[in-house]
Amino acid sequence: MLAQAGEIAVLTGAGISAESGIPTFRGLGGLWNGRAPLSLATPEAFAHDPQLVWEFYNWRRELVAQAEPNAGHRALVALAGRVDRFTLITQNVDRLHQRAGSGDVLELHGNLFEVRCTGCHRTFDQTGITLPALPHCEACGHLVRPGVVWFGETLPPGIWESAEAAVRRAGILLVIGTSAVVFPAAGLVAIARGAGRTVIEINLEATPISDEVDLVLRGQAAEILPELLNRLSPPPLAAT
Helix, strand or coil: CCCCCCEEEEEECHHHHHCCCCCCHHHCCCCECCECHHHHCCHHHHHHCHHHHHHHHHHHHHHHHCCCCCHHHHHHHHHHCCCCEEEEEECCCCCHHHHHCCCCCEECCEEEEEEEECCCCCEEECCCCCCCCCCECCCCCCEEEEEECCCCCCCCHHHHHHHHHHHHHCCEEEEECCCCCCCCCCHHHHHHHHCCCEEEEEECCCCCCCCCCCEEEECCHHHHHHHHHHHHCCCCCCCC
16 A cells, blocks of 8 residues: 555654653543643643643653654654655654654644743744743743643644645555544544545554544554565565
């Protein structure tokens, strides 16, 4: 299937990052300092207690900064070089894809290393910078917020439109490590199916889309993706 597809789109979720040691929201043991992580990822939580929300996100920034891309991330970089056109769409906010070497990643939910001003709405890249407990805008002095999409917020319009167009156009959509329960991102599978595209799921466990896709590969992305690359283009035989 991959060999015959001139264009491939990929949607990745928290599962591929979990293989680098980054816990998912649902894998944090249910609580973070006595609070449900999901309750901190909302505009309402930030308005009520911005310092607590920033404490949570600064912890996540430190955790992600210590992680490294895994073989699954690197295999996607290699796969991009073996097809005519490749689009990588991610729900992850850790930028491990970029650190592995992927370019032009469509970040549906933003990322942890940018901040956005609540006053002038400018965005600043704060990669590698230790932020204070309550960071403020270097341009206007207003409080800044994490550059992520919280529950209840809309996705960046231009990025979502590009993602939609890619899954309609690509011959194959690979869905890797996503729980397929967070919308609208999970809706990309239905869009691809509606356009008559082949959908392949790579995941450790069954998800709500497992019965709807064309093929399910059960296991870790860090093991399955390198094997797919080997089968797509086997290494040359040693000289005898």
